[in-house]
Amino acid sequence: MSQIPADLRYTKSHEWLRTLPDGSVEIGITDHAQQSLGDLVFVEVPEAGRRLATGDACAVVESVKAASDVYSPVAGEVTAGNPQLTSQPDLINRDPYGEGWILRLKPSGSGGAAETLDAAAYEAAIAAGG
Amino acid sequence: MGRRTPLHDLHVDAGARMVDFGGWDMPVGYGSQIEEHHAVRRDAGMFDVSHMCTVDLRGAGVRPLLQRLLANDVGRLTVPGKALYSCMLRPDGGVIDDLIACYLDEKWFRLVVNAGTADKDLAWIKEYAKQIGVAVVPRRDLAMIAVQGPNARPKATALLPEPARAGAAKLGVFFGAAFDEWFVSRTGYTGEDGFEVALPSESAAQFWQALAGAGVRPCGLGARDTLRLEAGMNLYGNDMDETVTPLESGLAWTVVLDGNRDFVGKEALTKQRAAGVARKLTGLLLLERGVLRQHQQAYSPAGEGEVTSGTFSPTLERSIGLGRLPAAAEGTLEVDIRGKRVPARLVRPPFVRNGKAKIDL
Numbered sequence: 001m002s003q004i005p006a007d008l009r010y011t012k013s014h015e016w017l018r019t020l021p022d023g024s025v026e027i028g029i030t031d032h033a034q035q036s037l038g039d040l041v042f043v044e045v046p047e048a049g050r051r052l053a054t055g056d057a058c059a060v061v062e063s064v065k066a067a068s069d070v071y072s073p074v075a076g077e078v079t080a081g082n083p084q085l086t087s088q089p090d091l092i093n094r095d096p097y098g099e100g101w102i103l104r105l106k107p108s109g110s111g112g113a114a115e116t117l118d119a120a121a122y123e124a125a126i127a128a129g130g
Numbered sequence: 131m132g133r134r135t136p137l138h139d140l141h142v143d144a145g146a147r148m149v150d151f152g153g154w155d156m157p158v159g160y161g162s163q164i165e166e167h168h169a170v171r172r173d174a175g176m177f178d179v180s181h182m183c184t185v186d187l188r189g190a191g192v193r194p195l196l197q198r199l200l201a202n203d204v205g206r207l208t209v210p211g212k213a214l215y216s217c218m219l220r221p222d223g224g225v226i227d228d229l230i231a232c233y234l235d236e237k238w239f240r241l242v243v244n245a246g247t248a249d250k251d252l253a254w255i256k257e258y259a260k261q262i263g264v265a266v267v268p269r270r271d272l273a274m275i276a277v278q279g280p281n282a283r284p285k286a287t288a289l290l291p292e293p294a295r296a297g298a299a300k301l302g303v304f305f306g307a308a309f310d311e312w313f314v315s316r317t318g319y320t321g322e323d324g325f326e327v328a329l330p331s332e333s334a335a336q337f338w339q340a341l342a343g344a345g346v347r348p349c350g351l352g353a354r355d356t357l358r359l360e361a362g363m364n365l366y367g368n369d370m371d372e373t374v375t376p377l378e379s380g381l382a383w384t385v386v387l388d389g390n391r392d393f394v395g396k397e398a399l400t401k402q403r404a405a406g407v408a409r410k411l412t413g414l415l416l417l418e419r420g421v422l423r424q425h426q427q428a429y430s431p432a433g434e435g436e437v438t439s440g441t442f443s444p445t446l447e448r449s450i451g452l453g454r455l456p457a458a459a460e461g462t463l464e465v466d467i468r469g470k471r472v473p474a475r476l477v478r479p480p481f482v483r484n485g486k487a488k489i490d491l
Contacts, residue, residue, distance in 0.1 A: 038352065039164045041442040042419055060468070062421050064163050064356065064442050067468060093162075 321361025362479025
């Protein structure tokens with residue numbers, strides 16, 4: 001069974017979102033997603049300053065098995081990509097909700113946000129085969 | 131739901147991720163694919179390969195039958211137990227399957243063919259066998275476990291039935307031997323030393339668990355794929371199929387065109403060789419970040435081609451692949467990876483053998 005922390009928001013495309021104290025948003029991929037992908041071997045993170053619209057492909061996670069895009073669930077400006085992931089892509093396998101975070105962004109407030117799910121709804125979405 | 135091997139429930143209990151492979155429910159991995167891969171390169175790993183089909187051919191005409199059916203020449207097998215790798219071809223030279231043929235005696239050869247092609251292979255072989263009076267017996271009563279790695283043979287030998295141990299310990303490379311219903315061959319699909327053991331289905335779970343108890347790590351099809359690709363071995367369906375010949379698939383070394391022997395596909399291959407083989411299968415090493423994958427397009431000064439197999443090599447920590455390219459391609463080329471042209475170098479497989487890198491990075 002995969003971990004689904006109750007204090008995060010989720011997307012149907014298996015990203016998680018954490019709102020930080022300063023109002024910015026941290027984004028990564030879920031435990032379920034990293035399990036499906038298997039051992040990660042490359043991660044491409046966005047550079048600080050890049051402006052993202054909701055639904056933009058903002059990172060690439062590539063495992064032994066497949067490459068997959070990560071989509072930004074909110075519009076905003078990237079404040080950081082996780083610099084650790086370049087040399088240690090397996091941080092996502094080992095700690096998907098912690099050290100394996102992928103990017104942080106400052107929401108622009110306009111452009112809207114994608115529909116996000118709470119933990120229970122995300123668990124149901126996985127169970128339904130999403 | 132696909133077909134199940136005798137080890138299916140053990141895989142599920144061990145937490146394996148199961149996938150369809152050639153109509154069979156098979157374990158793709160039990161956890162980290164990279165750790166499984168390293169276990170085989172550094173120590174010992176085991177694979178359930180019971181989906182592969184063992185076929186016994188029995189009758190006085192078995193050697194002439196295989197000399198007609200296979201592009202490699204079983205006339206070269208003169209010592210009982212010796213095996214060879216070959217393609218079986220259509221008249222136009224297209225590859226029906228690749229297989230291992232083992233010579234046991236003048237009335238008995240044993241083949242091991244791929245799971246996804248077993249039915250068409252059997253139908254094809256039977257067509258020729260009936261004309262010559264050879265019995266074709268698929269052995270679906272046998273399971274098969276591949277034990278591979280530098281420590282695989284000693285670990286496995288100790289766990290074989292007592293009457294098989296001394297004989298198995300003496301097997302030379304690419305030799306096999308039958309011990310009652312057990313069959314041990316010193317073959318594999320990883321580039322490491324080891325055995326492939328065919329055994330009665332009802333004995334498979336016990337042997338598997340005994341191997342696990344001896345520290346042999348269960349490995350899935352995912353690791354099997356990265357290991358075989360590092361070893362430069364083709365995968366049927368990826369790197370060759372009925373639309374290409376062995377000469378276009380890096381397998382000219384398995385084709386015996388010289389001499390009077392006539393085999394199915396010989397005429398087509400002889401013509402192709404005389405006209406010049408336009409395409410080749412070559413190894414590829416990606417020079418920047420990213421991973422080569424099947425069906426990516428390759429662009430060389432000599433023309434375009436396609437990646438037929440690609441992966442991340444856990445041993446080299448680089449992406450490697452096989453690709454079908456114009457025969458004149460050499461040096462470096464570019465591969466379209468998700469819309470970006472990434473440089474790659476043509477290299478000669480194998481990439482890795484017996485735990486060691488065989489190419490310059």
